[in-house]
Amino acid sequence: MIGALPYRAIWVLDFEFVAQNGEHPIPVCMVGHELISGRWVRLWQGDFSEPPFPLDESTLFVTFSAAAEWSCFIALGWPMPARCIDLYAEFIRSQNGAHDDHWYPSLLSTAAFFGIDTMGTDHKGVMRDLILGGGPWSPAEQVDILKYCAADVAATTKILHALEPCITTNDLSLGGALLRGRYTCAVARMEWHGLPVDVEVLTRLLGGWDAIKLQLIADIDQQYGMFDGTRFVTQRFEAWVAKAGIPWPRLPSGRLAQDDETFSERAKTYPQVMPLHELRRSLGKMRLRGLAVGTDGRCRSSLMPFGSKTSRNQPSTSRSVFGAARWMRSLLKPGPGRALAYVDWVSQEIAIAAALSGDKVLWQAYESGDPYMAFAIQAGLVPANATKATHKAERQRAKSLVLGVGYGMGAEGLAASAGIHIDEARDLLMRHKYTYRRFWEWATLNQNAGLLGLQLQTTFGWTWQAGTGTKVNPRSLLNWPMQANGAEMMRLACSLLTEQGVMVCCPVHDALLVEGPIDDIDFIIAATRAAMERASTLVLGAGYVVKTDVEVVAHPNRYRDEAGGDMWDRVMTILGHQGVDTGTVLVAPTDTKTVPVVC
């Protein structure tokens, strides 16, 4: 029972707030219900000067989609609560794997799931419009809004009671719930900070978006005439293929295959395809128009924590910089006196696989710093003194295999992706299974357990369990422990760092973007790496340190992604802004030094 837990008070909370794309939320009102005393608190704008409850460990807070509430706390200058549970996270955890469809349950649909009576969605829509209208609200409207907010608190309370058995099943489920709640505070901080964007260049870029596409097309399409404006007309392509006499693969639907790989493959035999292939590749990177940038030049969008079945964040790819093609990361530019650092875990999933399976040989490969070459050596494919320089091709094949294995790739897929014969692919897979026996034992055990309907669980209690009659992809089960524990590691690192006061702009699955004054950035990086290493040992066990790598950029430079640099330059040239400084990324040493930081 939640009530039996050692808390002096248990507050169920809900805020109403005005939220505009890319801006900070503006709290309108708050309703709280304390479950032990039965007390209700209703605060309207203007009554917010002090939190009406203690925020220390003695008090538990319960909300639905908690990050929104903590964003309001930040807006009001209130400290984060020390203990909280997000029922959204707990509900989707309880349902994870039980259904074929992936969905983002709302408060109302969650209530409906448990048969809890609530207001209708129509009324909710009306009230939401009234609130988002931004006011001012008449006294009668204020009463209505507070009533509406209180109704959500009542529904949240009932959902808490419905979910209690899932949350209090055991120490891990409860501790995990508190840990996930703790992360929602970090989410609020990160969403509050957002990412620094070069608004001037972004404005020009968006203004010239179609012109840029048309210019890219114009350079190439004059010899094909396949585009109508920015639209690729498939019928013209079909006619061209027929006229040029190029045998072209078709999809089961009968349409011509138009994916990148088909173009790439055809271009090898028919060189006249190549320019078209390259054009389509460039155009593919020209997407994203809806970056959510606030008036302060920071890009903010919801991280959608716990949005996937591995519990990774699932932010919108159109509203956030890291969902866009890599070249657009050059829109990231620290302000005067500021610096940004992108710190990522090196081969995080391999490390997780090695540590959690207890495969010493795989961990040894990870620790060597080059797990691909290490595999080639351990599997007897190359001599023990082989290096990246001496056995480039062998290493590349080993890399394809090692990466693919994590996703459950088979021999056919490996042969296709690595461009090798099926027999060689089979041989590589067999060697992998032989070399990393312990890992395979562990992985197939997980896989079989999942297929049998048993529950999979991460170190801190995120779960997945197949519902009866659901479709299960066995390869998904193979990868789930790596990805889900990786997500847990990320959450821990975000919590540790935001609690230390480090400005974390956002997580990127296996990386964190942090920011600070140029003079402090070295210390911030050291603290970030230390927290990420600590998070890795917390998830994987003592001694299992996942290494980190870092890229730094300081004002007036802009971020530059190696893989996207050329595209950025092309686009800037077309925009006629060659004067825009493209900046340089200073790459810090990749060795990991432990820096004493209190976590």
Next chain:
DNA sequence: TCTATATCACCC
């Protein structure tokens, strides 16, 4: 003209 579907490309 609008919407649904299939396909494809991007991210980690």
Next chain:
DNA sequence: AAACGGGTGATATAGA
């Protein structure tokens, strides 16, 4: 039937 995990979203085309 497919055989590479987790995702979001834009676009072209078919259909209403």
